[in-house]
Amino acid sequence: MIKQVSSEFFNSVPLDSGVLVKNWDKDHPDTVTNAMIVTATTGDFNIASVPTASNLFDDVNGVPVGSKEGYHVDSMLHTIGVTALNTTLETIKLALGTADIDDTTGSVTPRIGRPKSTDFVHLTWLGNTADGGLVAADLNDALSTAGLTLTTTKNGKGTFPLTIQGFTSIATPNVSPVSYYVFKADTETNTEGGETPAG
Amino acid sequence: MNKYQALQYFWSLFEWKAYNELTVPSDAMEKNNNRYITYESATDSYDNDLLLSASLWMRSTTWTEIHAKAAEISEYIETQFPPAIPIDGGFLKIRKGTPFATDAADDDPDIRRVRLNIYAEFLTAY
Numbered sequence: 001m002i003k004q005v006s007s008e009f010f011n012s013v014p015l016d017s018g019v020l021v022k023n024w025d026k027d028h029p030d031t032v033t034n035a036m037i038v039t040a041t042t043g044d045f046n047i048a049s050v051p052t053a054s055n056l057f058d059d060v061n062g063v064p065v066g067s068k069e070g071y072h073v074d075s076m077l078h079t080i081g082v083t084a085l086n087t088t089l090e091t092i093k094l095a096l097g098t099a100d101i102d103d104t105t106g107s108v109t110p111r112i113g114r115p116k117s118t119d120f121v122h123l124t125w126l127g128n129t130a131d132g133g134l135v136a137a138d139l140n141d142a143l144s145t146a147g148l149t150l151t152t153t154k155n156g157k158g159t160f161p162l163t164i165q166g167f168t169s170i171a172t173p174n175v176s177p178v179s180y181y182v183f184k185a186d187t188e189t190n191t192e193g194g195e196t197p198a199g
Numbered sequence: 200m201n202k203y204q205a206l207q208y209f210w211s212l213f214e215w216k217a218y219n220e221l222t223v224p225s226d227a228m229e230k231n232n233n234r235y236i237t238y239e240s241a242t243d244s245y246d247n248d249l250l251l252s253a254s255l256w257m258r259s260t261t262w263t264e265i266h267a268k269a270a271e272i273s274e275y276i277e278t279q280f281p282p283a284i285p286i287d288g289g290f291l292k293i294r295k296g297t298p299f300a301t302d303a304a305d306d307d308p309d310i311r312r313v314r315l316n317i318y319a320e321f322l323t324a325y
Contacts, residue, residue, distance in 0.1 A: 007287075
């Protein structure tokens with residue numbers, strides 16, 4: 001009877017919600033400055049890579065339905081979702097996706113049609129694991145696909161959902177929109193000073 | 200370290216002597232420069248958040264210093280304490296409870312007490 005898991009199981013458990021940052025450098029994963037943080041958030045992050053698949057052999061006579069040989073991933077949707085708190089020009093533009101900031105007037109104007117290359121941003125979700133390591137979901141060309149829905153409430157905080165999707169490029173079709181990273185802690189936390197309680 | 204040592208370790212991070220609340224010496228105030236911490240000792244395992252209390256005790260005629268200590272502990276938990284600390288069999292995760300700090304009365308008017316609440320989750324299999 002298997003009833004217990006090894007203590008090693010807990011090393012890689014992500015703890016707390018993490019943070020959404022811009023311009024993260026995977027070669028310096030621990031370097032996160034306040035300026036990199038996109039927005040304060042509340043609640044859960046939802047990081048998803050969801051495939052759309054078909055089975056090429058399901059209609060072939062004599063082949064069982066659902067064969068692994070026929071399974072084909074047609075596409076994959078990569079998203080980061082969270083509820084954001086900060087209403088700045090940058091975060092409003094981020095939520096709108098295709099929009100233009102005018103610093104002189106302090107405005108953000110939505111735009112329809114094809115996105116500009118500058119609409120796509122490099123965004124990364126970073127989270128800590130129990131053993132002090134780091135896990136990251138890195139979107140190279142990210143664009144909001146859900147628009148802006150700002151909800152405010154009497155005596156409460158205004159929030160808006162943020163859904164960021166990673167996009168691939170025709171120019172680099174084999175480059176995945178997302179990369180997931182797991183970094184182990186460099187050193188063990190020195191907690192050998194745990195004295196036995198008195199009494 | 201075991202779970203009990205981990206709680207002792209945590210409450211000993213703040214420069215005040217920390218005691219399991221069930222074993223506080225009668226001269227604790229005098230021995231420790233008129234200030235110390237007592238904490239509730241309880242343990243569990245994975246997926247069970249424990250609400251644990253502790254108290255800051257101080258002999259003083261003002262609340263200033265004890266409030267500053269409570270604020271220091273609050274900031275430490277939020278900004279400096281690791282996501283979890285390794286213990287025998289896994290990790291201990293600590294976060295602030297609600298309300299985090301509450302002033303409490305004592306029969307002695309020169310005793311100041313602040314009750315603290317934390318959530319502790321022992322990420323262990325048993």
